[in-house]
Amino acid sequence: MTHAATHSAPQAGSANLLLVLLKARTFIALILVFAFFAFAAPNFLSTANMVIMSKHVALNAFLAIGMTFVIISGGIDLSVGSIVGLCGMVAGWLVLYGIDLGLGWSIQFNTVEICLIVMVVGVLIGGVNAFLITKLNVAPFIATLGTLYVCRGAAMLFSDGRTFPNLNGNPEYGSDTFRLIGAGNVLGLPISIWMLIVVALIAAYIARRTPLGRYIYAVGGNERGAALSGVKVNRIKFFVYMFSGLCAALVGLIISSQLVAAHPATGQAFELNAIAAAVLGGTSMSGGRGRIGGTIVGAFVIGVLSDGLVMMGVSSFWQTVIKGLVIIAAVVVDQAQQKLQARVALQAEAGK
Amino acid sequence: MTHPIGLQIRGGTKVYPGTRALKGVDFDLRMGAVNVLVGENGAGKSTMMKVIAGVEQLTEGQILMDGKPVHLNGTDDARRHGIGIVFQELNLFPNMTVAENIFINREITRGRIDIDTAAQREATRGLMRRLEHDIDPDTMVGDLRVGQQQIVEIAKSLAQDARILILDEPTSALSAAEVEILFRVIADLKKQGVGIVYISHRLEELIRIGDYITVLRDGAITGARSMEGVDVDWIVRAMIGEASRDFAKDIDHPYGPEVFRAEDVTLPRAGGGLAVDHVSMSLRAGEILGVYGLMGAGRSEFLECVIGRHPHAGGRIFVDGKQLRTKTVAGRIRSGIALIPEDRKNDGLVQILSIRENMTLSSLGAFTTGFHMNLGAERGTVRDFVKRLTVKIASMENPVSSLSGGNQQKVVIGKALMTRPKVLLMDEPSRGIDIGAKAEVFRTMRKLAAEGLGIVFVTSDMEELMALSDRIVVMSNGRVTGEFDRKDATETLVINASAKGHAPTPVKEPVA
Known part of the structure; x- marks a missing residue:
């Protein structure tokens, strides 16, 4: 047998079934969590609750998508929570004051311009991360830990630690639509959900159907091997960190718009939730493996779990414990799946 | 010359799945002398040394020490019998000091808990004096030159009272001056009655330092004698055989x-x-x-x-x-230009990706318009190359790590050829x-x-x-x-x- 793409022999059937179940485990977990809360928490299945919950999930899902690319490439981005905070403050500042040129002059921006500037800020911070990691050879953990502190501090400096309130904008400058990012609906769905759908589809497309996506996996799987195959490793790293920064900037925009205020402490520990969602979705911390779809499902598991537990009136201390246990369980099951998968593949290759 | 025989292999055969690495070899290791071992890659030198060092066990035959059969079921066993080996790749911890390295896993302790650093340091100084090297026991091994690291490895073997010392290509990383020092150390050890096995490809070096020579070819010993009268031609003849082999190529084509x-x-x-x-x-x-x-x-x-x-x-x-x-x-x-690297695992392949993804990694541009990749075309090309190179796979979606070495190599060759080099x-x-x-x-x-x-x-x-x-x-x-x-x-x-x-x-x- 020299032909490719023949399917595995039937004797491995039971192992294959188990493998399918294991691969779909995050999705199965999501359904179970859903079913449980549908019974245990009243009003859980109401439309209003669904919309609120998906808004919560969306925030984490954005960060988790960016994080997934970073982790697949073999890195980690701890700075996203701080970028959320800083970008929220930048947005708030632009809405309230514009850019002051001195001498009593200032430039005011409309909503689209504000969004673009904030996104550029997020991408630039991601670029700084990538620069530290590729050109200055700082370990990703340390580099992004550094930018975590720097960005958080910078967010505090913006307002001396105070909140920018009443980001209603000014119709004269065309910034009064800023609120709509968080509050508007299109076809019955919140704008932030539409944004998530777009970003998720783009990310999934990049991962599956573009050379860029393939290179991200290759760099995470074997950086030296990828480089020797002609992959421009540094460019790939710049992309993933800048993309992660972009995702964080979007979250900063959405939160400040939803709250109609920007608080410099926004986004604290968000990076941990993002990592958790990616890992729950099957992303391997050692790089080279992970899917955008899995990450989204992972973000939903975490979001549904925490909102459901709140509705059931479970104490927040227990919520934290449960979240931790779920993450650990996910990784343990993932290991089992890897072992089984390797064995099935070996059997298939040895069996011909 | 009378050098007592310290260790013998009699009828030593070692079978690995698919190959016989040693075919009934008889080997005498003489004490107080340098026993050099030479042969082409894959001739069985390393296997024989691994057997003596207890890393591998003989499939058939036995090892005798001082006339009595011994079973060396591990490096610990070998160490107890006074056998030390310095591998070509040094096994040292660069982040620890010289003394810590020498006494790793055999620390001198007080009450089995507290490491007696002073005693270790003193013992290390003694060893270094014996080896004529002025290496401070507290230096980090990572700060030493490779030649000095080799000395530390030798000291480690001596600290275990090695009576037999195996050196596998010790000079491959040494400068000429360091080689001279190593040779002096070997001469000293010889005088102290240590039996040395010395493996090298450098024939002139072997002739200079050896007392006895054993030549291996295809797992069998093709020459064993005292070094007197041995020259390079004799070694080469023993290494490659008398028969002139005809390697005429079957395809002749113009360049x-x-x-x-x-x-x-x-x-x-x-x-x-x-x-x-x-x-x-x-x-x-x-x-x-x-x-x-x-x-x-x-x-x-x-x-x-x-x-x-x-x-x-x-x-x-x-x-x-x-x-x-x-x-x-x-x-x-x-x-x-396309390269097929020597280290397939670390340089040639991304183990966790599929066969398909590995094969096309260098040539994704061929399946891409704009930034959209045509996965169907990719699969088609992979299928063509799998057929052309007769790669044996069940599915191109399986991870490349599930393939045998030969098939992995063909995947790497396929990857290189896809770039149309x-x-x-x-x-x-x-x-x-x-x-x-x-x-x-x-x-x-x-x-x-x-x-x-x-x-x-x-x-x-x-x-x-x-x-x-x-x-x-x-x-x-x-x-x-x-x-x-x-x-x-x-x-x-x-x-x-x-x-x-x-x-x-x-x-x-x-x-x-």
Whole structure:
């Protein structure tokens, strides 16, 4: 047998079934969590609750998508929570004051311009991360830990630690639509959900159907091997960190718009939730493996779990414990799946 | 000369799945003398030493020490019997001090808990005096030169009261001066009655230091005698056999014009000096150029310079007569150069990706319009190459790590060919694959050459070199030390050229 793409022999059937179940485990977990809360928490299945919950999930899902690319490439981005905070403050500042040129002059921006500037800020911070990691050879953990502190501090400096309130904008400058990012609906769905759908589809497309996506996996799987195959490793790293920064900037925009205020402490520990969602979705911390779809499902598991537990009136201390246990369980099951998968593949290759 | 025999192997046979690495060898290890061991790669030297060091066990036959049979079921066992081995790759902890390394896992303690650092330090100083080296016990091993690290390894063996010391290519990483010191140390140990087994490819070195010589070929001993009267020719004859082997190539095809030329390629070595020292060679379309040399001769480094892995390398590369300006790997690949690296696992493949994803990694552009990848076209091309290279796989979606070494190698070859190269660089293309797969890889190479591809391949295997090459370049110490047409090349000529520049006291040439 020299032909490719023949399917595995039937004797491995039971192992294959188990493998399918294991691969779909995050999705199965999501359904179970859903079913449980549908019974245990009243009003859980109401439309209003669904919309609120998906808004919560969306925030984490954005960060988790960016994080997934970073982790697949073999890195980690701890700075996203701080970028959320800083970008929220930048947005708030632009809405309230514009850019002051001195001498009593200032430039005011409309909503689209504000969004673009904030996104550029997020991408630039991601670029700084990538620069530290590729050109200055700082370990990703340390580099992004550094930018975590720097960005958080910078967010505090913006307002001396105070909140920018009443980001209603000014119709004269065309910034009064800023609120709509968080509050508007299109076809019955919140704008932030539409944004998530777009970003998720783009990310999934990049991962599956573009050379860029393939290179991200290759760099995470074997950086030296990828480089020797002609992959421009540094460019790939710049992309993933800048993309992660972009995702964080979007979250900063959405939160400040939803709250109609920007608080410099926004986004604290968000990076941990993002990592958790990616890992729950099957992303391997050692790089080279992970899917955008899995990450989204992972973000939903975490979001549904925490909102459901709140509705059931479970104490927040227990919520934290449960979240931790779920993450650990996910990784343990993932290991089992890897072992089984390797064995099935070996059997298939040895069996011909 | 009367040197007592300290250890014997009688009828030693070692079978690995698929191969017989040792075929009933009888070996005598003499105490207070240097027993040198020589043979080509894969001749069974390492296997025999692993058996003595307890790393591997004999399938048949026995080991006798002082006339009594012993069972060495592990390195601990061997150590108890006074056998120490210094592997070619040093097994030291660079982040620990010399004393800590020497006493690793056998720490001198007070009450089994508290390490007596003072006693360890003192013992280390004693060992260093014995080895005539002034290495401070508190130095980090990572701060030592490789030669000094070797001394630490030897000290580690001595600290375990080794009466038998096996040195596997100890000079491969040493400077001429360090070699001299090592030889003095060996002479001292000899006087103290230690039996030394010395493995090396450097024939002149062997003749100088050895008292007894054992030559291995294909797992059998083809010569064992006292060193008196042994010369290089005798060793080479014993290594490669009397029978002149005819390696006429079965396909004869005309060569095309020159496709590739390297001029004055240089690469600085980390510790000073040059790993690749002004190497130039050229290649015509359809020609297979074999590059032979010992470990550390700079062959792999040369290929890496050509593919662009070392941006700080000097020299000029020409493809089809045009000088390449690009220094990046991606650029070199685009210019028509492809490399099949020596280390398949770490350099050639991304183990966790599928067979398909590995094969197309260097040539995704061919399936991409704009930024959209046509996965159907990708699968089709992979299917073609799988068929053309007769890769045996169940599904191209399985991880590449599930394949055998030979099939993995074919995936790497497929990856290289998909970039439509004009020049194919192959670094030890047959390493770690079984004989059947080897033959197939060689057939593939010949076929590709017949189709007009220029191939440069690096090998340490004499038979492979003679069987495949149209022309042979020999490298030693980073330099080209010989170039032969296949018709004129003999194994003696090639081996002699590969030992050049390795004489114990080389004349320093001024480097331009």
